Amino acid sequence: MLREESGVLPMPWRGLPPAPTRPLKVGYGGGWFHPATGYSAPCALRMADLLARHWRAPHTALRCEWRRHRRQFRLGLLLNLLAFRGFAPDLMWHSFARFYRLPLATIGRFYRLQSTAVDVARLLLGRPPRGFGSAWWPNRKIREACP
Numbered sequence: 001m002l003r004e005e006s007g008v009l010p011m012p013w014r015g016l017p018p019a020p021t022r023p024l025k026v027g028y029g030g031g032w033f034h035p036a037t038g039y040s041a042p043c044a045l046r047m048a049d050l051l052a053r054h055w056r057a058p059h060t061a062l063r064c065e066w067r068r069h070r071r072q073f074r075l076g077l078l079l080n081l082l083a084f085r086g087f088a089p090d091l092m093w094h095s096f097a098r099f100y101r102l103p104l105a106t107i108g109r110f111y112r113l114q115s116t117a118v119d120v121a122r123l124l125l126g127r128p129p130r131g132f133g134s135a136w137w138p139n140r141k142i143r144e145a146c147p
Contacts, residue, residue, distance in 0.1 A: 009038025013081035017073055020066055032069065034113055035076030042112060043069070072113040075120060082132075091131030098129045 010028060017031020026032050026047050033040040046065070054061040083095050100107065106119045115123075 011035070011038060011080050011084065013077050013084060015077075016070055017066075020062055024062070031073070034111070035073055036079050037076075037111065039111075069113065072115060075115055075123075076113075079123070086132050086135055087129075088131065088134040091134045094129040094131045099123070 010033065012035050020030065024030065024047075026044055027040045032043040032047060034042065050061055050065055051058055083092055087095060102122055106115075106122055109115050109119055110123075
């Protein structure tokens with residue numbers, strides 16, 4: 001291991017990214033980050049590419065990208081809400097274990113904020129991961145039934 005890092009990434013479960021303003025804010029301040037991973041680099045690269053391709057008149061392209069980003073952002077907010085408000089901390093890992101059993105293409109699109117309707121269905125439909133609801137029912141007997 002060459003080095004070890006630690007830090008805190010935002011994991012919001014409410015609030016949408018603000019509409020683009022002048023001057024354009026890219027990164028966390030402008031809401032251009034992945035709400036479920038906290039990563040901002042993919043959004044920054046996408047924004048740099050968009051501005052390089054539409055440098056003469058970026059407004060329409062920026063507005064379209066912002067709408068697309070908001071749609072994907074909502075999915076991240078929902079997943080954060082389900083993970084952080086639906087699971088007791090010691091059982092939250094079940095939701096991530098289920099996620100990483102999905103097809104690699106689905107996971108890749110999720111990380112790129114390019115999830116399709118089928119990807120969303122794969123994420124949200126079906127039997128909930130073990131332990132879901134444990135944050136709402138702190139009764140020890142219920143939590144022990146979900147090992």
